[in-house]
Amino acid sequence: MFIQIEPSSDIPIYTQVANQIIELIARGQLKGGDTLPSVRALASDLSVNMHTVNKSYHELEQKGILRIVPKSGAVINPIVQEWLTNENSRKIIGQLKPIIAEALVLGMSPDEIRQHASSILNDLKGE
Amino acid sequence: MPLAIFLITLAFLIVVQSAIPFLLKRTIVFGVTIPEEHAMDSSLVSFRRKYSAAVFIIGTISLIFLVLWSANASVSENQLVITGLAIQTGLLLLSMALYLFFHAKTTNLKKVKDWNSRFTQIRVADLQSHSKDSILPNFMYVLPMFVTVGLIVYTASQYNLLPDQIPIHWGPSGEPDAFSQKTPFSSIALLLMLLVLQVMMLGINAAAKLSGVKLNAGKKKSSQLQQLAFRKYTSWFLLLTTILLTILFGFMQLTTIHGALQNDTLMMALPLGFLVLMLALSAVYAFKVGQGGSRIPVSIEEDETSSVTDDDMDDHWKLGVFYVNKQDPSIFVEKRFGIGWSINFGNPIGYLVLFVPIVLILLIAFFV
Numbered sequence: 001m002f003i004q005i006e007p008s009s010d011i012p013i014y015t016q017v018a019n020q021i022i023e024l025i026a027r028g029q030l031k032g033g034d035t036l037p038s039v040r041a042l043a044s045d046l047s048v049n050m051h052t053v054n055k056s057y058h059e060l061e062q063k064g065i066l067r068i069v070p071k072s073g074a075v076i077n078p079i080v081q082e083w084l085t086n087e088n089s090r091k092i093i094g095q096l097k098p099i100i101a102e103a104l105v106l107g108m109s110p111d112e113i114r115q116h117a118s119s120i121l122n123d124l125k126g127e
Numbered sequence: 128m129p130l131a132i133f134l135i136t137l138a139f140l141i142v143v144q145s146a147i148p149f150l151l152k153r154t155i156v157f158g159v160t161i162p163e164e165h166a167m168d169s170s171l172v173s174f175r176r177k178y179s180a181a182v183f184i185i186g187t188i189s190l191i192f193l194v195l196w197s198a199n200a201s202v203s204e205n206q207l208v209i210t211g212l213a214i215q216t217g218l219l220l221l222s223m224a225l226y227l228f229f230h231a232k233t234t235n236l237k238k239v240k241d242w243n244s245r246f247t248q249i250r251v252a253d254l255q256s257h258s259k260d261s262i263l264p265n266f267m268y269v270l271p272m273f274v275t276v277g278l279i280v281y282t283a284s285q286y287n288l289l290p291d292q293i294p295i296h297w298g299p300s301g302e303p304d305a306f307s308q309k310t311p312f313s314s315i316a317l318l319l320m321l322l323v324l325q326v327m328m329l330g331i332n333a334a335a336k337l338s339g340v341k342l343n344a345g346k347k348k349s350s351q352l353q354q355l356a357f358r359k360y361t362s363w364f365l366l367l368t369t370i371l372l373t374i375l376f377g378f379m380q381l382t383t384i385h386g387a388l389q390n391d392t393l394m395m396a397l398p399l400g401f402l403v404l405m406l407a408l409s410a411v412y413a414f415k416v417g418q419g420g421s422r423i424p425v426s427i428e429e430d431e432t433s434s435v436t437d438d439d440m441d442d443h444w445k446l447g448v449f450y451v452n453k454q455d456p457s458i459f460v461e462k463r464f465g466i467g468w469s470i471n472f473g474n475p476i477g478y479l480v481l482f483v484p485i486v487l488i489l490l491i492a493f494f495v
Binding site: 001 | 250252253254257337338341342438440443452454457
């Protein structure tokens with residue numbers, strides 16, 4: 001269960017960490033009930049500030065992906081249908097829209113977009 | 128006797144110092160990170176060879192000089208000790224100077240050849256590293272302290288038996304050659320120093336546990352196995368050192384209390400045995416484990432990723448030796464030129480772990 005960050009990227013490091021954790025969950029490598037390493041441990045492994053990792057964990061907590069339990073640390077929530085509330089799906093669609101729009105503006109055809117979307121899905125869901 | 132000690136340590140220094148470039152990771156050359164595929168660049172190979180050859184040849188010449196010179200009957204023991212120390216210090220300074228020279232050359236070569244530009248620099252971590260970590264539990268380091276505390280209590284109970292002059296320094300032959308007036312403090316000063324050392328070792332182990340497991344971007348899995356092995360063996364090495372120190376100091380304390388135990392052969396053999404054993408242990412450790420476990424054999428297939436490389440962190444390594452990173456919560460980091468741990472100078476806890484004990488020991492020595 002490796003995560004990697006690119007310190008020179010434009011994407012802030014805490015977002016990179018959060019995204020990688022989400023990806024590990026989507027791939028089924030991390031499951032509900034699994035604990036993430038302590039903020040200190042992950043920060044020292046990646047040589048980043050503890051606040052950075054803390055921020056990623058809190059972002060994931062806000063999204064309902066993990067629970068921060070005093071003493072036992074950050075625990076992944078089981079993926080349950082309830083989390084996909086109307087509000088959540090509205091938010092995700094809202095985030096997809098500008099990306100799809102950008103792709104269209106830059107000349108990607110709707111078919112290509114669909115193709116990319118399904119190949120990403122295959123990658124995450126496939127073996 | 129001093130000659131034998133100097134010859135053994137000097138020979139050890141020559142072998143280890145000249146072997147160092149070959150005990151290190153291929154991708155860190157004289158404290159500079161080099162992408163895997165350029166690590167064996169011909170200039171870098173020649174830098175390594177030149178360093179080793181210079182240390183080895185000059186070291187061997189001075190060793191031969193020491194032997195020949197000491198055969199001269201007019202040489203006093205004092206002269207021998209001073210020359211021996213001077214040669215050892217000289218050899219260490221020489222390796223440092225050579226290191227700095229090649230560090231500058233490697234830095235320059237990396238810049239001129241622009242090795243970094245084709246790669247994206249990344250840092251990798253495994254979420255499970257720490258659950259697989261087998262650094263010895265801290266309580267193992269507490270056990271030898273019971274021996275020390277037991278000896279302190281025993282010394283107190285035998286206070287009347289103690290001589291009026293407490294030995295505080297031992298000569299090369301194991302005979303005490305400096306004494307201090309008997310007081311409750313001076314009678315246990317040696318044990319207090321031992322206790323400080325034991326606490327320091329405990330602190331090092333605890334700090335190592337809290338330090339990051341740094342993986343190599345191109346070899347995630349094998350570097351993880353090596354890192355974990357490095358952590359495990361280093362903590363075993365430290366524990367063995369602690370145990371040997373406890374035996375040595377404990378024995379010296381017992382001979383002070385019971386003069387009858389002062390057996391000349393044993394008094395000489397024990398410190399010498401300690402020295403030889405420590406050198407042998409360090410050599411085995413250096414050659415078996417290598418830097419960050421780089422000599423631990425692993426056979427694991429890695430996914431080839433040629434477009435990424437390790438984040439070089441060169442900016443955080445002053446002169447390629449001193450790690451200063453305020454962001455990194457690690458207290459210790461693996462050494463870049465050498466084998467073992469080094470302090471993260473950006474994290475003040477590291478100073479506490481190493482320097483407070485040294486100051487305490489100096490204070491005890493001063494007030495005895």
